[in-house]
Amino acid sequence: MCSTSTTTSPEISTLVEKWRGKKGSLIMVLHELQNHYGYVPRDVSLQLSQQLDIPLARIYEVITFYNYFKLDPPGKYTIAICLGTACYLKGAPDLVDEVKNLLDIGEGQTSKDGLFHLDVVRCLGCCGLAPVLSVNGQIYGKVKRSEVMGILSKYKKED
Amino acid sequence: MEKPIIFIKDTSLTGDSSREIQTQLLKVAREKGIEDLQVIRVADLGIYDKGVALKICSLDIIYVNVKLSDAEKIIQTTIKEGTPIEDLLLENQAMQTRIVLRNCGIVDPESIDDYISRSGYASVGKCLFDMTPETVIEEMKKSGLRGRGGAGFPTWMKWNLARGSFGDEKYVICNADEGDPGAYMDRSVLEGDPHSVIEGMIIAGYAIGASKGFAYIRAEYPLAIERVQKAIDQAYEKGLLGKDILGSKFSFDLEIRLGAGAFVCGEETALIASIEGKRGTPKPRPPYPSDRGLWDKPTIINNVETLANIAVIFQKGAEWFATIGTDKSKGTKVFAVTGKVKNSGLVEIAMGTPLRDIVFQISGGCFVPENKMIAVQTGGPSGGVIPEKNFDTPVSYEHLIELGSIMGSGGMIVMDEDDCLVDISKFYLKFCVDESCGKCAPCRIGGYQMLAILEKITAGKGTLEDITSIKRIAQGMQKASLCALGQTAPNPVMSTLRYFESEYLDHIEKKKCRAGKCTKLLKFTIVPEKCKKCRLCVTNCPVNAISGDREKGYTIDQEKCIKCGRCFDVCKFEAIARA
Amino acid sequence: MVQLTRDDLKKVQPKIKAGQQYVKVGMSTCGIAAGAQEVFELFTKEIKQHDLNVVVTKTGCLGMCHAEPLVEVSVEGLPSVIYGRVNGEVAHRIIEEHVCGKRLVNDHIFDLPIRR
Ligand SMILES: Cc1cc2nc3c(=O)[nH]c(=O)nc-3n(C[C@H](O)[C@H](O)[C@H](O)COP(=O)(O)O)c2cc1C
Ligand code: SF4
Ligand code: FES
Numbered sequence: 001m002c003s004t005s006t007t008t009s010p011e012i013s014t015l016v017e018k019w020r021g022k023k024g025s026l027i028m029v030l031h032e033l034q035n036h037y038g039y040v041p042r043d044v045s046l047q048l049s050q051q052l053d054i055p056l057a058r059i060y061e062v063i064t065f066y067n068y069f070k071l072d073p074p075g076k077y078t079i080a081i082c083l084g085t086a087c088y089l090k091g092a093p094d095l096v097d098e099v100k101n102l103l104d105i106g107e108g109q110t111s112k113d114g115l116f117h118l119d120v121v122r123c124l125g126c127c128g129l130a131p132v133l134s135v136n137g138q139i140y141g142k143v144k145r146s147e148v149m150g151i152l153s154k155y156k157k158e159d
Numbered sequence: 160m161e162k163p164i165i166f167i168k169d170t171s172l173t174g175d176s177s178r179e180i181q182t183q184l185l186k187v188a189r190e191k192g193i194e195d196l197q198v199i200r201v202a203d204l205g206i207y208d209k210g211v212a213l214k215i216c217s218l219d220i221i222y223v224n225v226k227l228s229d230a231e232k233i234i235q236t237t238i239k240e241g242t243p244i245e246d247l248l249l250e251n252q253a254m255q256t257r258i259v260l261r262n263c264g265i266v267d268p269e270s271i272d273d274y275i276s277r278s279g280y281a282s283v284g285k286c287l288f289d290m291t292p293e294t295v296i297e298e299m300k301k302s303g304l305r306g307r308g309g310a311g312f313p314t315w316m317k318w319n320l321a322r323g324s325f326g327d328e329k330y331v332i333c334n335a336d337e338g339d340p341g342a343y344m345d346r347s348v349l350e351g352d353p354h355s356v357i358e359g360m361i362i363a364g365y366a367i368g369a370s371k372g373f374a375y376i377r378a379e380y381p382l383a384i385e386r387v388q389k390a391i392d393q394a395y396e397k398g399l400l401g402k403d404i405l406g407s408k409f410s411f412d413l414e415i416r417l418g419a420g421a422f423v424c425g426e427e428t429a430l431i432a433s434i435e436g437k438r439g440t441p442k443p444r445p446p447y448p449s450d451r452g453l454w455d456k457p458t459i460i461n462n463v464e465t466l467a468n469i470a471v472i473f474q475k476g477a478e479w480f481a482t483i484g485t486d487k488s489k490g491t492k493v494f495a496v497t498g499k500v501k502n503s504g505l506v507e508i509a510m511g512t513p514l515r516d517i518v519f520q521i522s523g524g525c526f527v528p529e530n531k532m533i534a535v536q537t538g539g540p541s542g543g544v545i546p547e548k549n550f551d552t553p554v555s556y557e558h559l560i561e562l563g564s565i566m567g568s569g570g571m572i573v574m575d576e577d578d579c580l581v582d583i584s585k586f587y588l589k590f591c592v593d594e595s596c597g598k599c600a601p602c603r604i605g606g607y608q609m610l611a612i613l614e615k616i617t618a619g620k621g622t623l624e625d626i627t628s629i630k631r632i633a634q635g636m637q638k639a640s641l642c643a644l645g646q647t648a649p650n651p652v653m654s655t656l657r658y659f660e661s662e663y664l665d666h667i668e669k670k671k672c673r674a675g676k677c678t679k680l681l682k683f684t685i686v687p688e689k690c691k692k693c694r695l696c697v698t699n700c701p702v703n704a705i706s707g708d709r710e711k712g713y714t715i716d717q718e719k720c721i722k723c724g725r726c727f728d729v730c731k732f733e734a735i736a737r738a
Numbered sequence: 739m740v741q742l743t744r745d746d747l748k749k750v751q752p753k754i755k756a757g758q759q760y761v762k763v764g765m766s767t768c769g770i771a772a773g774a775q776e777v778f779e780l781f782t783k784e785i786k787q788h789d790l791n792v793v794v795t796k797t798g799c800l801g802m803c804h805a806e807p808l809v810e811v812s813v814e815g816l817p818s819v820i821y822g823r824v825n826g827e828v829a830h831r832i833i834e835e836h837v838c839g840k841r842l843v844n845d846h847i848f849d850l851p852i853r854r
Contacts, residue, residue: 023454024416024436031378031417065438065596066419068378085341085539085572086497088586097723101701122422122590125343125380126768127497128504128803137381139771162815164842166849201847202805202822214849216817255801255852264764264800264810267753276752284744343768350766351798382767398741406743505801521850 011036012044016051026054026062030069039070075110075117077155081133084123091145092131096120098148115159116152163193163238166201166214172528176227180211183230191234203502206249207523215243222247253520256483256509258491259344259467263351268386271393274354280399282473283361287407292322295366301477303489304469308334308425308462309541309568310643311488311556317459320449321367324457329369331360332453332460334430335376335383338422339539340590342570344493345463347505349376349383352467353390357413359466361404362473364411367459372411373434377418388415422540422594426642427452427460429596440596441642462568464493484510488555492566494537498573499526506571508554515550518573530575534658538567540587540594541647543654544580563654565647579676580655580662585613591648602645605636609649617677621667626656675737678722682738687712689734696726696735757814759792759837761785764808766799772806777829781809784833792837805848813837822848 015032019025029048033040040063049056063069081087081096096107099118103111110117126132129141133151140151165184169177181198188196206212210224213233220243222233229247236242257263266273274280286295299315306312321329333356337345348356360372374391376384391413394400402410416434423429424439431453433439452458468490472480481489488510494517497503501523508517514535518524525532534544543564545552552558556566574583592606609632612625633649640646656663665671672680685696685705690712697705697713704720707713715726727735754760763769763778781794792813800808805822811832812818819842821832828846835841 024434026436027419027433028417028436031419061438062436066421068418068420083340085536085570085583085586086503087341089498089572089574089578089583121379122338122420123340123343123379124767125337125346126771126803127341127343127495128768128806129771130497130503132771139767141768141771162840164817166847197842199842199847200844201849202845203848203850205850252851255850257852260801263798264762264808265797267762267795268798269796270753272750273752273754275747275750280747284747288744347766347799347801380767382770396739398739403741405747406741502802502804504803504805505799507801 009044009047012047012051016048020052026052026059027066030059030063034069037073039073041073042071072110076115076159077136078117078119079133079135079152080119080121080124082122082124082131083120084127084130086123086127086130087132090130092133094145095131095133095143095148098145099152102149102152115156162195162197164216165196165198165238166204166216167198167211168201168204168206169211170204170206170209170223171211172208177211180225180227180230183227184234187230187234188238191239193234193238196234196238203523205521206252207501207520209249212249217241218243221249221252223249253512253516255507255521256491257507258471258483259348259355259464259493260351260505260507261471262355263347266352268351268353269389271354271390271397271399274352278474279354279470280358280405282470283358283365283399284405285473286362286365287405287409292366292368295362295473296322298473298477299366299469302472302480303477303484303487304465304472304480305488305556306462307464307468307492307568309538309565311566314461314465317449317461318363318366320447321369321457321459324450326457328371328454328456329367330453330456330458331363331367331369331372332430332434332458333360333372333374333463333466334425334427334460335374335380335463336418336425336430337377337380337463337568338425338594339568339570341497341572342495342539342568344495344505344569346380346383348463348467348493349380350386353383353387354394355467355470356387356463357390357394357400359461359469360413361400361411362469363459363461363466365409367457369459370410370412372413373453374413374415375418375424375430375434376415378420384415384417391415421596422590423596423642423644426644429642430460431458438596440598441644443641464569485553485555485557487557488566492554492569494569494571496522496571496573498536499530499532499575499578500524500573501526510555511553513551513553514545517554517571518550522573525575527575527577530577532573532575533578534574534580536564536572536574536583536651537570538565538650539570540590541565541643541650542567542570543650544574544658546658563650563657565650577674577676579672579674580659581613581617581666581672582674582676584652584655585610585617587651588613588648591644595644595648599639599641599645601636601639602641602648605632605640606645606648608632609636609652613652616663616666617672618679619666619670619677621663623667625667626660626663629656678724681722681724682717683715683720683722683724683727684736684738685713685715686734686736689732691732691734693731695729695731699725699729701725753795754793759790759813760811761792761794761832761837762797762810763794764798764800764806764810765796768799768803769806769808773825774807776826777807777809777824780826780829781833784830785837788833788838790833790837802848802850808848811836813840815840816842819847819849821846
């Protein structure tokens with residue numbers, strides 16, 4: 001095992017205890033970590049590897065396979081635009097364009113001020129309200145291109 | 160005594176004369192001494208394009224094409240005397256039949272008492288105390304229930320195989336990964352009636368001899384996860400999960416495992432790998448999960464909707480269940496109808512209902528009334544299109560396959576003349592390419608190549624040979640891919656080629672996209688006769704491609720134009736032509 | 739924990755007893771996205787203010803996602819109906835006109851044929 005001197009934080013120990021002995025718990029543990037930190041920091045993975053006695057490569061293998069897990073800290077507000085079929089047909093690509101233009105970022109990137117992160121996702125399950133986007137989980141339905149600016153400025157103001 | 164109530168709605172596409180008739184009905188009623196009649200304009204009666212429609216609530220009948228002059232007769236004959244007027248009656252209305260969604264929108268999903276009071280968990284009682292696992296499976300066989308997750312495999316057969324396999328431990332998995340983008344039937348059931356799924360899993364566990372179950376739910380559904388977890392906790396609380404359920408000798412534990420945004424994890428062997436905490440890559444079958452599944456133990460995987468059907472089968476009997484549907488497809492199917500329909504939402508219909516009824520009657524037809532509907536796509540990225548001319552086909556496993564599509568898990572995307580089928584096929588294929596796990600070459604490379612060809616075609620650079628290549632690649636993928644993701648990825652393309660080859664040819668030969676969706680084929684020009692020289696387009700063009708002056712007029716530099724369509728959108732005088 | 743037996747199941751009572759007046763708000767993801775949470779709170783508040791004998795509960799998706807938020811209202815003397823596109827103003831009208839005044843509200847009822 002590698003000899004990094006990172007000390008284990010109490011959260012990680014509690015988490016590991018909760019899932020210890022349960023088979024196949026790695027993904028569940030990663031979910032809890034991402035919920036806590038907003039992403040999976042490298043040193044946390046390292047601690048996890050030591051605590052659970054799983055090689056770091058095994059952990060990274062899993063993190064990188066699943067789209068849901070992030071390795072970099074997201075912006076303060078994550079904008080998730082749905083590009084599921086229903087939203088695609090109702091003009092979601094225009095919303096993506098608009099956000100890209102307004103914030104000067106690409107998919108999966110964070111704006112320079114660290115405020116917004118743009119994700120493109122598949123179906124948020126509100127296809128009846130297509131096109132749909134969400135900001136930190138708050139869902140906006142039947143969004144028009146012209147409304148994007150207003151939604152974003154709401155969060156800018158709050159900041 | 161309930162007050163007499165009439166619902167009124169003008170269902171024609173143009174104009175609204177419901178207010179006039181509403182006033183007239185009230186006036187006549189007052190003249191005839193009926194003071195407490197309520198005539199209420201409603202937002203929707205589930206009837207479209209049949210003039211003014213009335214629902215007489217007390218008699219539960221519907222009149223259509225009602226004229227102002229009918230008011231007198233309606234009040235006298237129907238309201239006063241209580242007799243229907245034959246000439247106005249609506250003939251057979253397309254109906255939804257709700258089995259899976261029986262409790263959705265009725266019970267409080269966070270209250271187990273609500274569920275139990277609607278005969279919930281009675282089927283668990285019946286199975287545990289009155290039936291053996293064998294008779295449970297026998298009953299499932301009689302019901303004819305087939306999997307709702309896509310493939311349509313008979314559920315009893317899957318259970319029977321797992322029952323027959325040897326294992327000191329067996330598992331039941333609920334597949335709630337709902338990967339098809341644009342479909343959300345399973346989410347609604349999990350959020351609206353989570354106990355129905357849990358009950359189905361307990362019965363499945365009893366039938367195959369499993370004492371442990373997992374609900375694999377996609378992480379993108381936080382509310383569903385929360386409600387299912389609550390439901391599981393409540394069921395433990397009442398002794399409906401855990402040791403000695405209902406005081407019987409049968410024990411069953413259930414826990415949630417989360418997906419993490421990988422479509423391929425909907426595939427059985429990939430899902431198992433994911434629950435084991437590994438990368439979700441499929442494995443060759445056999446061995447089938449019913450033989451060696453989760454941790455190499457016999458395992459069954461059933462879809463949410465399949466499981467939600469089970470309690471009803473034992474409550475009302477397999478014979479009853481088998482009376483609903485067609486010969487080979489029993490029961491109902493829930494569809495998430497989205498796209499260009501008026502009412503997008505969930506629709507549960509008895510198998511065998513014609514597609515036309517779903518699209519035009521239940522879902523109200525086209526979103527933009529003047530537009531023509533061209534096709535419906537079922538089965539998501541693994542499915543295909545059904546053109547308008549085949550809309551009279553009954554919806555069932557066998558009929559949809561005949562048309563080159565599949566039942567799928569329940570996504571139903573309706574497309575109208577503003578949609579380009581080549582573009583949609585490209586969209587689905589891109590989805591599969593993005594989601595391919597990359598384990599096997601036919602899918603990883605074939606998909607990528609086919610997508611490149613479609614990109615070429617939609618950019619106006621396609622040739623006729625490209626169509627041949629697409630067909631060749633498709634064959635390779637269908638035959639040689641390891642899992643169904645790769646095997647079915649070419650389906651949307653193949654099926655649009657089958658029905659709409661001319662659209663492909665338009666893109667290739669005429670460099671034209673009928674719907675104007677393939678932006679690279681578009682050309683924006685200014686129509687001098689209509690242009691009022693307001694300069695709105697000039698200021699809105701993001702790349703300054705429009706130049707000129709008030710004297711000479713304005714032109715669009717085709718080299719600079721990025722086809723974003725801003726000018727087309729902002730022009731108030733329709734002076735921008737898009738071709 | 740209580741260990742229910744098979745017979746106990748038959749004795750369990752629903753949250754809303756027969757004859758009880760109620761307002762059910764559809765609160766699945768799509769409903770909440772369309773504003774069902776505010777509508778739910780508004781109903782709860784107004785019913786308390788008016789001191790009405792009406793239970794407000796949440797329920798799952800009714801399937802008419804295009805018309806969210808959806809609310810089912812059942813009061814004595816009137817058939818139970820489903821209202822769609824309910825916002826604050828409509829919710830207020832439902833309380834005033836439907837629940838208190840026993841008159842259905844125009845233009846928001848969605849009455850779709852469903853066999854159960
Ligand atoms: C790529 C792929 C994705 C799938 N996604 C799902 C899904 O999201 N939900 C589901 O229930 N079945 C899905 N399936 C089908 C399942 O593998 C499996 O057939 C199904 O869960 C069996 O349940 P059933 O017999 O009750 O239908 C998918 C299959 C493949 C190949
Ligand atoms: S067909 Fe595609 S998704 Fe399936 S195993 Fe092969 S590469 Fe992976
Ligand atoms: S396709 Fe966008 S929410 Fe389903």
